[in-house]
Amino acid sequence: MGASYHQFCPVAKAMELFDERWTLLVVRELVLGSERFNELRRGLPRMSPSLLSTRLHQLTAAGIVRRVTDGGDIRYVLTPAGRDLEAVVDALGAWGSRWTGRLGDEDLDPKLLMWDMHRNVDRSAIPQDRVVVRFAFTGAPRGSRRWWLVITPDEVDVCDVDPGFEESVAVTADLRALTEIWRGERQWSEALRSGAVAIDGPVTLRRSLPRWFASPLAAQSSG
Amino acid sequence: MGASYHQFCPVAKAMELFDERWTLLVVRELVLGSERFNELRRGLPRMSPSLLSTRLHQLTAAGIVRRVTDGGDIRYVLTPAGRDLEAVVDALGAWGSRWTGRLGDEDLDPKLLMWDMHRNVDRSAIPQDRVVVRFAFTGAPRGSRRWWLVITPDEVDVCDVDPGFEESVAVTADLRALTEIWRGERQWSEALRSGAVAIDGPVTLRRSLPRWFASPLAAQSSG
């Protein structure tokens, strides 16, 4: 746990838990629905596994997380106290959207963007059963420019190598542009018009693709 | 500034600012109305002046605080971005009230309690012009057991030495009990009945004293 502030103020008591690096981002991942260790890691790629482990222990000790085992299956779930933190995460996210300004180049991460988009696919907006979307990012480092989302009724997979299936539609995008769209700071329509993003494929897919991805960030900043 | 998380998520961008020790408590003080350097220090007694200085610089660079000078007068005021943080502080305070459990002994601080009470006196609830309240804390370290609040129409002063004026009413209290009352976790009536707190003085003053102090913490946890 973090050091005590020696204050009786509830804000101080709360911040004793949350003023340590990564802690609230772990909570964010749990609020977003991740439950397994390596699932959490994918949402927190720059966090070392040992530190994630430490944080999960701390959050468990604080009564925010419960480690649930079922056979070999291990999941981390929020307790009622943890679920109540959604209000804190939301308040921080709302403030961050409004006031943190333009993203730095170091904040752009195709892998993380794909991971976040993949878990917010709105299947009901997709007019076919199985769709393969290829993403090509300009302005991303070599080796993380090409990605595929394989969307089936049951699941959505992220691949960084060609999965082999025939691609249904291709998105070519400036990494920053697509990130800003995802954050709700830019419109698909504007980005397509300006050429920052291009969609290639059958017209029905091309037209509906922007609605396949239901960004919780954009929903938040507009709501 | 804190190190980057390399994430585009608004929660991460916000936490880059607030995951450093003390930062959000400085914001809390500003939200509560403190404006001068040494006024902030009184609300953050365990924070070194150099660190407070650093934090104020960081908050200024982040567009959360503005340093306003008028002659020799220097004040720190929240910008619109800073005022928007009130929602974050409130969410944290609400969560902290509900879930941080019993205070540790190290969280009890008569000086801080007096400072917080003094700035939340509801003058309109006091039936006289000038009132001197003496506080005697049991369960506090020698040297910080006796305090006085001198309440006049214009201001409220905290003293740790006898101010000389005749005392109007005296409160004898277990430090933890009064702190818990202040946090809204206990009722004056119950504490008086149980003997954890005693009020001595003229009956009119004795009866109305609990309403003189309008705790923002109690208001929050009940609302």
Added chain:
DNA sequence: CGGTATCCCCGTCGATACTG
């Protein structure tokens, strides 16, 4: 009153490797 300067320690965190 409103800060800065300095110093040093200790703990956090990051990196990497490794295990059941």
Added chain:
DNA sequence: CAGTATCGACGGGGATACCG
């Protein structure tokens, strides 16, 4: 998949002294 072990650096921040 689900973590633990180890190790080193680096810098945050606590304490104290001091200045305009």
